[in-house]
Amino acid sequence: MGFLDIDNVTKAYGAVEVLHQVDIAVEEGEFLVLVGPSGCGKSTLLNMIAGLEGITSGDIRIKDRVINNVHPSQRNIAMVFQSYALYPNMTVGQNITFGLEMHGTPKPEREKAMAEVAKLLQIEDLLKRKPGQLSGGQRQRVAMGRALVRNPDVFLFDEPLSNLDAKLRVDMRTEIKKLHQKLGTTIVYVTHDQIEAMTLSTRIAVMYNGYVQQLGTPKEIYDNPSNLFVATFMGSPAMNVMRVRLEERNGALHAVTTGAEGQEIALRIENAPAGYAAYKDREVILGIRPEAITDPEGADRNARNIQALSNTVSVTEPAGADTFVTMTLAGKDCISRMRADAEVHPGQPFDFAVNMDKAVLFDPETEERII
Amino acid sequence: MAAASTENAIRSSSFSRVLIYLVLLLFALFYLLPFGIMLVNSLKPLSEITGGNMIALPREWTIEPWLSAWSTAQIGVQPTGLRPYFINSIVMAVPAVLLSTIFGALNGYVLTKWHFPGATIIFGLLLFSCFIPFQIVLIPMARILGILDIAGTTGGLVLVHFVYGVGFTTLYFRNYYAAFPTELVRAAQIDGAGFFQIFYRILLPSSGPIIAVSFIWQFTNIWNDFLFGASFASGGSAPMTVALNNLVNSSTGVREYNVHFAGAIMAAAPTLLVYIVAGRYFVRGLMAGSVKG
Ligand SMILES: Nc1ncnc2c1ncn2[C@@H]1O[C@H](COP(=O)(O)OP(=O)(O)OP(=O)(O)O)[C@@H](O)[C@H]1O
Ligand SMILES: [Mg+2]
Numbered sequence A: 001m002g003f004l005d006i007d008n009v010t011k012a013y014g015a016v017e018v019l020h021q022v023d024i025a026v027e028e029g030e031f032l033v034l035v036g037p038s039g040c041g042k043s044t045l046l047n048m049i050a051g052l053e054g055i056t057s058g059d060i061r062i063k064d065r066v067i068n069n070v071h072p073s074q075r076n077i078a079m080v081f082q083s084y085a086l087y088p089n090m091t092v093g094q095n096i097t098f099g100l101e102m103h104g105t106p107k108p109e110r111e112k113a114m115a116e117v118a119k120l121l122q123i124e125d126l127l128k129r130k131p132g133q134l135s136g137g138q139r140q141r142v143a144m145g146r147a148l149v150r151n152p153d154v155f156l157f158d159e160p161l162s163n164l165d166a167k168l169r170v171d172m173r174t175e176i177k178k179l180h181q182k183l184g185t186t187i188v189y190v191t192h193d194q195i196e197a198m199t200l201s202t203r204i205a206v207m208y209n210g211y212v213q214q215l216g217t218p219k220e221i222y223d224n225p226s227n228l229f230v231a232t233f234m235g236s237p238a239m240n241v242m243r244v245r246l247e248e249r250n251g252a253l254h255a256v257t258t259g260a261e262g263q264e265i266a267l268r269i270e271n272a273p274a275g276y277a278a279y280k281d282r283e284v285i286l287g288i289r290p291e292a293i294t295d296p297e298g299a300d301r302n303a304r305n306i307q308a309l310s311n312t313v314s315v316t317e318p319a320g321a322d323t324f325v326t327m328t329l330a331g332k333d334c335i336s337r338m339r340a341d342a343e344v345h346p347g348q349p350f351d352f353a354v355n356m357d358k359a360v361l362f363d364p365e366t367e368e369r370i371i
Numbered sequence B: 001m002a003a004a005s006t007e008n009a010i011r012s013s014s015f016s017r018v019l020i021y022l023v024l025l026l027f028a029l030f031y032l033l034p035f036g037i038m039l040v041n042s043l044k045p046l047s048e049i050t051g052g053n054m055i056a057l058p059r060e061w062t063i064e065p066w067l068s069a070w071s072t073a074q075i076g077v078q079p080t081g082l083r084p085y086f087i088n089s090i091v092m093a094v095p096a097v098l099l100s101t102i103f104g105a106l107n108g109y110v111l112t113k114w115h116f117p118g119a120t121i122i123f124g125l126l127l128f129s130c131f132i133p134f135q136i137v138l139i140p141m142a143r144i145l146g147i148l149d150i151a152g153t154t155g156g157l158v159l160v161h162f163v164y165g166v167g168f169t170t171l172y173f174r175n176y177y178a179a180f181p182t183e184l185v186r187a188a189q190i191d192g193a194g195f196f197q198i199f200y201r202i203l204l205p206s207s208g209p210i211i212a213v214s215f216i217w218q219f220t221n222i223w224n225d226f227l228f229g230a231s232f233a234s235g236g237s238a239p240m241t242v243a244l245n246n247l248v249n250s251s252t253g254v255r256e257y258n259v260h261f262a263g264a265i266m267a268a269a270p271t272l273l274v275y276i277v278a279g280r281y282f283v284r285g286l287m288a289g290s291v292k293g
Helices: A042-050 A092-102 A107-121 A136-148 A166-183 A194-200 A218-223 A228-233 A274-279 B002-011 B014-042 B046-050 B064-072 B083-113 B119-130 B134-148 B154-178 B182-191 B195-206 B208-224 B227-232 B240-249 B257-292
Strands: A004-013 A016-026 A031-035 A057-062 A077-080 A154-158 A186-191 A203-208 A211-216 A240-249 A252-258 A264-268 A283-288 A306-319 A322-329 A332-339 A349-355 A360-362
Touching: A004 A042, A016 A042, A016 A211, A031 A042, A031 A194, A042 A077, A042 A154, A042 A186, A077 A136, A077 B182, A092 A107, A092 A136, A092 B182, A107 A136, A136 A166, A166 A194, A186 A194, A194 A218, A203 A218, A203 A228, A211 A218, A211 A228, A228 A240, A228 A283, A228 A360, A240 A264, A240 A332, A252 A283, A264 A306, A322 A349, B014 B257, B046 B257, B064 B257, B083 B119, B083 B154, B083 B182, B083 B195, B083 B208, B083 B240, B083 B257, B119 B154, B134 B154, B134 B227, B154 B208, B154 B227, B182 B195, B208 B240, B208 B257, B227 B240, B240 B257
Parallel strands: A031 A186, A031 A203, A077 A154, A154 A186
Antiparallel strands: A004 A016, A004 A057, A203 A211, A240 A252, A240 A283, A252 A264, A283 A360, A306 A322, A306 A349, A322 A332
């Protein structure tokens, strides 16, 4: 039993089911991020929690109270919209206190609550202005103020940062995180930006096609993706995936593929999970993150199984702190992430070090993780 | 648009500016000419008009024709002047304009923000009502007014104009509110505002331009309507347009053209006034609709 329970919830528009049996239990104080590509049903799920969309089947509970048929204003939730949805004809102050007014809070209390929130968000100077006279970042703050002032059980955010420019987005991201740490509120946050998801969340639900593909901490999602979609969706640059053959050599399983010149490359797998045996002498999909492929000096010292890989470098892209090096593996580009001062030159052969502890395998048909 | 033309004017040389103003002035004079002639002749004694000079300024200024048209002229058989009919028109137009605007706004709000099954069909039917010619509804309308027992009264005319106008006002408000962000309505719902509170506190304050459009459109149409007035209002309850016709067509005695001119100006004055007061908003509202909707 969580603080916010999404229990076997589905959503259908007519005959089309857009959300299938979503099951998430959110603990008090958690920061849950719903992430996924456009059209996967994130907003729909959030709107169902808010009460703006009906629930086709299943239950949503807040503090053990089923709220399926409770009016949005009675659910004790607050929502920050992508467009901020500030009332254009009201001042910032009136925007913030409108909800309290509608709930019949007396004026002195409203003023007090508004003053507190304004102080917290540093928007005291803006209270007399209209939303049209604010910058994007200020509007964002006001929208959060309007949510905070009601002191709700659950905060809902629908892509609140997507209308801001890149720098402001990073600043506001930090600010939201600080706010969460300070207030300890329960938050459900929708985004399609996987970096936002990783940095903000205590847990992530990766969604695709109306299914929750995986629910876990950012680290679990990143290191142990449960299927190929999650593996490639989370992380930037994306995880390298390639078709390899699993073969047994000298009593150990190897992932066998070809390099840039058609040479055979065999990467030994140690401590193979039980499931690998069934895939012996078959094709599988090998997934390996760019940072698990480095130059030998830059390899993780705590890794137990570093495999050497000799291949020709095709492109190097210095990016300040790191250098991204591309090679051809199994006929496709494979990106590795190296220290900035690694000695790599395009067109030259290079000895890559592959941290096979971090490699994951997927079934080529079902695209599920092999364990 | 206004901003763009000012900018152009600033850039262009003073010669071409003079030219532009000259042309504009000419057009303005051309359009004002009929009105000017009406005004001039309404301030002359009848003998000067029948004497043959309609263009010249009065040799002898008089407001007698105005007083006559207002309170003593023969309308049909009664020498009442236009005053009672002017009042009839106001009593008819004001409630009809208000009612059709209020209901149009509510319809637009519901059609765009509260989806219900069949909404598109209902809007389609309302839209269809805009394209039905007046003549087709005359007989059914007469029957309904008869059933309601308000045939031949000003109240009956209010109903006729309200029903006929609500299709137009719904169209205006629906298009305007379609561009109004639905997220605002959702935010207000979460904030705990009810159906009418959302309408009154969130939508209406942003509806100024479209309300002006609805007011002007409805007022001009209702005030200027002749067919419904002539068909459904009899004798003492006739509106201004019908009374003006009766004044001009009164067959007794000489034709008092100066009185007719004064009466015609009186009949046109309220719509002119509405344009002068709310015209800016009218253009702005039409622009808003065309850009966003
Ligand atoms: N009223 C509706 N009728 C039919 N289908 C709908 C309706 N609203 C949404 N959908 C469908 O539901 C699916 C999920 O939509 P949703 O808005 O939740 O996506 P999302 O994950 O928020 O995407 P985005 O990142 O683009 O906002 C989409 O495939 C969409 O086409
Ligand atoms: Mg969305």
